[in-house]
Amino acid sequence: xxxxxxxxxxxxxxxxxxxxxxxxxxxxxxxxxxxxxxxxxxxxxxxxxxxxxxxxxxxxxxxxxxxxxxxxxxxxxxxxxxxxxxxxxxxxxxxxxxxxxxxxxxxxxxxxxxxxxxxxxxxxxxxxxxxxxxxxxxxxxxxxxxxxxxxxxxxxxxxxxxxxxxxxxxxxxxxxxxxxxxxxxxxxxxxxxxxxxxxxxxxxxxxxxxxxxxxxxxxxxxxxxxxxxxxxxxxxxxxxxxxxxxxxxxxxxxxxxxxxxxxxxxxxxxxxxxxxxxxxxxxxxxxxxxxxxxxxxxxxxxxxxxxxxxxxxxxxxxxx
Ligand SMILES: [Zn+2]
Numbered sequence: 001x002x003x004x005x006x007x008x009x010x011x012x013x014x015x016x017x018x019x020x021x022x023x024x025x026x027x028x029x030x031x032x033x034x035x036x037x038x039x040x041x042x043x044x045x046x047x048x049x050x051x052x053x054x055x056x057x058x059x060x061x062x063x064x065x066x067x068x069x070x071x072x073x074x075x076x077x078x079x080x081x082x083x084x085x086x087x088x089x090x091x092x093x094x095x096x097x098x099x100x101x102x103x104x105x106x107x108x109x110x111x112x113x114x115x116x117x118x119x120x121x122x123x124x125x126x127x128x129x130x131x132x133x134x135x136x137x138x139x140x141x142x143x144x145x146x147x148x149x150x151x152x153x154x155x156x157x158x159x160x161x162x163x164x165x166x167x168x169x170x171x172x173x174x175x176x177x178x179x180x181x182x183x184x185x186x187x188x189x190x191x192x193x194x195x196x197x198x199x200x201x202x203x204x205x206x207x208x209x210x211x212x213x214x215x216x217x218x219x220x221x222x223x224x225x226x227x228x229x230x231x232x233x234x235x236x237x238x239x240x241x242x243x244x245x246x247x248x249x250x251x252x253x254x255x256x257x258x259x260x261x262x263x264x265x266x267x268x269x270x271x272x273x274x275x276x277x278x279x280x281x282x283x284x285x286x287x288x289x290x291x292x293x294x295x296x297x298x299x300x301x302x303x304x305x306x307x308x309x310x311x312x313x314x315x316x317x318x319x320x
Contacts, residue, residue: 002319005120005130006063007080007090015089017062019314021248022166022194022218023285025049025066025082025090026256028073040256046081049255053086056285063089063314064285065250067135067166067194071097076124094119094157095135097168099150109149113156120161134158134165141171148180155184164317165191166216171199174208188212190320192248198225202237209243214317218250221287232295239305248317249292249309253285 002013026045033039056064068074076092083090094116096104104112120131136154138147158165158181165186167177174193181191189212196205197217209215217235219225238247284290293306 004318005132007083007092007129013315013318016315018060018310019063020250021065022067022250022252023064024068024254025079026254029258030073049082050085052255053088057088059286059289065091067093069095069135076129091132093133093135094131097137099146109153113153116157117160134163137168138173139170143173143176151180155186158186167194169195178211192216195219197231200230209246215247219252220292221251236299251287
């Protein structure tokens with residue numbers, strides 16, 4: 001048993017239920033939104049998102065981990081409102097997405113760590129809503145100096161708060177993320193190395209898994225990067241090699257992102273788009289039931305496996 005900070009208060013890990021470990025309410029350029037308020041209509045967006053979250057809830061999703069830090073346009077009040085109105089528990093994050101941008105780059109690392117620690121211990125954006133996880137990201141096949149600097153800051157936040165880390169990794173940078181975390185005394189079991197399912201290099205993923213971290217097969221639905229058929233094959237192979245209980249299954253889904261025409265979402269055609277284009281990006285939190293699960297069954301996987309990925313593993317991770 002344990003407890004986690006959710007956006008509506010302390011959540012008992014017994015109440016986590018079926019949990020998607022890497023999702024977003026939406027990602028938006030915070031500066032663009034501030035400069036051009038019509039970039040995203042807040043109340044219209046909330047209505048749409050509540051509908052999507054309710055749909056997920058009706059299918060069995062109890063909790064979502066929202067890994068949107070400040071520079072992906074996190075709006076904590078909006079996240080809380082959608083959580084309350086939909087009944088889906090949401091765990092918000094502190095941390096960062098971009099490591100090369102100036103605002104934090106020329107400041108004392110301890111000072112930046114202190115800001116993230118404040119989000120975990122006091123609250124986010126002036127509220128008393130506390131972060132439940134730490135997000136960080138690297139964007140190239142290998143980490144560079146700025147990535148390393150940020151990973152050391154994130155490690156400090158982890159050491160101070162004890163919050164688990166969920167990363168975004170590209171290519172082979174996940175293993176190098178682990179190197180930095182390890183050198184900073186981070187317990188690698190308290191990390192999800194994210195987006196490993198974008199690769200089909202199972203030997204490499206196994207190398208990451210062997211160090212104890214959780215394996216993020218958390219971009220199911222982004223077929224443009226890796227099709228579903230490959231993603232499920234990788235998952236099955238990792239299970240066959242003995243890593244079933246370290247796998248985290250999620251979508252990296254969102255109700256809004258700058259890179260998509262918002263008309264697709266708000267013009268009432270989003271669901272049609274979903275049905276017609278399921279070989280493209282499948283931004284729906286219910287994809288796990290409609291596409292992943294049927295594909296896994298065909299590979300001989302069982303309800304017990306499914307429950308492991310979505311219920312038991314997230315619980316174990318948060319109770320560590
Ligand atoms: Zn993401």
